[in-house]
Amino acid sequence: MQLQYFLLIAAALFGIGIYGLVNSRNAIRVLMSIELMLNAVNLNLVAFSNYLDPQEIKGQVFGVFVITVAAAEAAVGLAIVLAIYRNRDTVDMEQFNLLKW
């Protein structure tokens, strides 16, 4: 078992997340891509905590914090998507012209 395997999996997952974040038309799929990226970072944290710092596992503590923030982010993001859907009647990312200058 090598540390590098986990780092490679996390890097691949992060790349997939960025691809989905840029290319998705549906706003909810953008939120799902963000969750993928957060999970990739979390996997990195836990892998480092297991292989480099197994005495006091501070990486796992940070992982729990990341999970907490991700849950809050998902709730607020979905609420924002619902509010935009009520106003604009669509979830297409190309048709949002809010917050542009």
Next chain:
Amino acid sequence: MNLAEGVQLVSLAILSLIVIGGGLGVVLLANIVYSAFLLGGVFIGISGLYILLNAGFVAAAQVLIYVGAVNVLILFGIMLVNRRRTFADSPRLWTRRILTGAVCLGLFALLATVALTTPWQISTAAIAEPSQGGIAGDNATVLIGQHFFTDFLLPFELASLLLLIAMVGAIILARREYLPDEPPEQLATELTLAERPREPVLAGQQGQLPAGGN
């Protein structure tokens, strides 16, 4: 975890297949409901990877919070929003896809190079009690609890405050707007939440029925 090396390798291969394939499905599939269910599979696979990394508490938290809460929330969001309308094609869609794919592959290559060339200082602590300098292993939950209430106490409390703020904010954002210039005597007669009346957009066929029909 006391598993043989071969068992660990095989389970790592299976879990990484689940995670990478599921992630590709989440991003590339056309039907977003399939994507949401595949996202749950990805979360479960990642929790399996956490178990391989001796992080049982984080694995349990992952299943509880991600699969149990976030994924269900995303499914509710999809079913509240989904109208099965195909999006109009935007120009230069394929150019953008190819460019983004190239950028993501380059990022993956960069991260892989960093991961493979850096001489990581792998810890060589023996399996013993954590107080005597050994690795945490199955005592990880106890150690995480000690971290939470000693040196990570302030972030822990701030996280609880953040969750409270996020809950209040989500409720405020997702609630329908309240019209304050409604006549207030209606509130006394009807025991409903005072909201702006809106025309039924989602259930169009039900909204056109006359009231009391059927």
